[in-house]
Amino acid sequence: MSKNIPLWEVFIRPRNGLAHKHCGSLHAADEVMALQAARDTYTRRGEGQSIWVVPSAAISASDPDQAAENFDPSIDKVYRHPTFYEIPDEVGHM
Amino acid sequence: MYSQGLIGSDSSTDETVEFLAAFQARIDAEEKIEPNDAMPEGYRRTLIRQIGQHAHSEIIGMQPEGNWITRAPSLRRKAALLAKVQDEGGHGLYLYSAAETLGVSREDLTDQLLDGRAKYSSIFNYPTLSWADIGTVGWLVDGAAIMNQIPLCRCSFGPYARAMIRVCKEESFHQRQGYEILLTLCKGSAAQKEMAQESLNRWWWPVLMMFGPSDGESVHSDQNTKWGIKRFSNDALRQKFIDATIPQAKVLGIEVPDPDLKWDDSLNDGRGGYVHGPIDWDEFWRVVKGHGAMNRDRIRNYKKTVDDGAWVREAAMAHAEKRAARKLAMAAE
Ligand SMILES: [Fe+2]
Numbered sequence: 001m002s003k004n005i006p007l008w009e010v011f012i013r014p015r016n017g018l019a020h021k022h023c024g025s026l027h028a029a030d031e032v033m034a035l036q037a038a039r040d041t042y043t044r045r046g047e048g049q050s051i052w053v054v055p056s057a058a059i060s061a062s063d064p065d066q067a068a069e070n071f072d073p074s075i076d077k078v079y080r081h082p083t084f085y086e087i088p089d090e091v092g093h094m
Numbered sequence: 095m096y097s098q099g100l101i102g103s104d105s106s107t108d109e110t111v112e113f114l115a116a117f118q119a120r121i122d123a124e125e126k127i128e129p130n131d132a133m134p135e136g137y138r139r140t141l142i143r144q145i146g147q148h149a150h151s152e153i154i155g156m157q158p159e160g161n162w163i164t165r166a167p168s169l170r171r172k173a174a175l176l177a178k179v180q181d182e183g184g185h186g187l188y189l190y191s192a193a194e195t196l197g198v199s200r201e202d203l204t205d206q207l208l209d210g211r212a213k214y215s216s217i218f219n220y221p222t223l224s225w226a227d228i229g230t231v232g233w234l235v236d237g238a239a240i241m242n243q244i245p246l247c248r249c250s251f252g253p254y255a256r257a258m259i260r261v262c263k264e265e266s267f268h269q270r271q272g273y274e275i276l277l278t279l280c281k282g283s284a285a286q287k288e289m290a291q292e293s294l295n296r297w298w299w300p301v302l303m304m305f306g307p308s309d310g311e312s313v314h315s316d317q318n319t320k321w322g323i324k325r326f327s328n329d330a331l332r333q334k335f336i337d338a339t340i341p342q343a344k345v346l347g348i349e350v351p352d353p354d355l356k357w358d359d360s361l362n363d364g365r366g367g368y369v370h371g372p373i374d375w376d377e378f379w380r381v382v383k384g385h386g387a388m389n390r391d392r393i394r395n396y397k398k399t400v401d402d403g404a405w406v407r408e409a410a411m412a413h414a415e416k417r418a419a420r421k422l423a424m425a426a427e
């Protein structure tokens with residue numbers, strides 16, 4: 001095979017009101033063919049109302065080696081959660 | 095699966111003890127490994143091989159069933175078979191995508207299949223000679239595949255597990271449509287029922303071989319179990335499959351061609367199960383090594399498809415480049 005055909009990431013919205021969600025990837029020469037292939041590959045049983053395709057090369061991802069320094073600091077910030085605050089019972093649901 | 099254990103994989107690693115221990119700890123904690131995570135080379139190689147083999151099986155598996163699309167006995171059967179074969183193509187694509195996240199290209203995977211470096215399930219090297227075979231393949235081959243694939247939904251490698259969840263959702267239609275074909279034949283004329291029995295006679299043993307060699311002889315099982323790629327032994331899955339299948343054969347009113355088959359109360363921790371006769375592993379290895387009835391046809395047909403489609407892919411790329419250049423020129427104006 002001569003030239004490698006570009007890779008695309010596929011995002012599907014199951015129905016209006018929900019966000020597009022990543023569901024897989026595929027190869028296609030351009031965005032028109034990528035959309036057609038995504039329809040055939042990922043929506044054979046009514047899984048979607050809308051499709052996004054994005055060139056995989058266009059995605060920037062965080063480094064898994066830095067996962068600890070990126071995400072651990074949020075764990076000890078318990079004051080970001082509602083349960084951190086004490087409210088008397090008589091106030092009821094808040 | 096169709097991925098029947100790993101044929102010729104090399105799972106040796108030479109990373110430091112600390113690195114391997116840390117990785118093992120993640121697996122033991124049932125953490126999923128994602129594509130960009132650090133992983134032992136052996137883990138990566140094993141998965142590329144297994145997922146690639148699995149994908150090839152889906153793609154090659156389209157041939158024995160595709161063989162009957164034009165001859166399906168009714169429009170209902172034809173529509174169902176077309177949908178099933180299209181699904182198998184889809185399964186191949188999900189799996190190729192999962193393998194590619196490990197750093198192998200689709201082109202490489204295809205080349206490995208075509209030049210024989212990569213295997214696919216030996217079951218697809220058997221011919222589909224009668225319409226009943228389409229029923230048997232759906233019932234037994236897809237049935238065995240489901241047995242193998244359900245535990246893979248919990249595989250430690252995230253993209254493989256996610257692909258398997260999708261595949262498993264689609265497989266149950268495959269097995270049911272096959273069983274329904276056989277049910278219709280078995281309720282039909284004596285000749286139709288005989289066609290179903292004859293088909294079962296030919297497929298039963300090759301289907302049992304789909305689970306791979308007995309555990310004593312399977313070299314890679316231990317490491318793959320430790321790495322959370324394999325959850326059950328080949329023999330355990332085969333036993334599960336037989337126990338599930340025999341009652342289904344009884345409903346059809348046909349019999350598996352095993353004179354030694356008998357119920358044993360002591361199997362499955364006292365819940366009972368079927369003991370089966372000896373499997374002809376020489377036949378299995380013969381077919382794996384390329385001497386089954388259809389090995390050459392399968393690869394020749396696939397190569398022809400790849401070659402015949404080359405101009406389409408080249409034209410699509412040329413067209414895409416032209417459009418991109420035009421867009422760029424317009425933006426510059
Ligand atoms: Fe499949």
Ligand SMILES: [Fe+2]
Binds near residue numbers: 182239265268
């Ligand atoms: Fe299937």
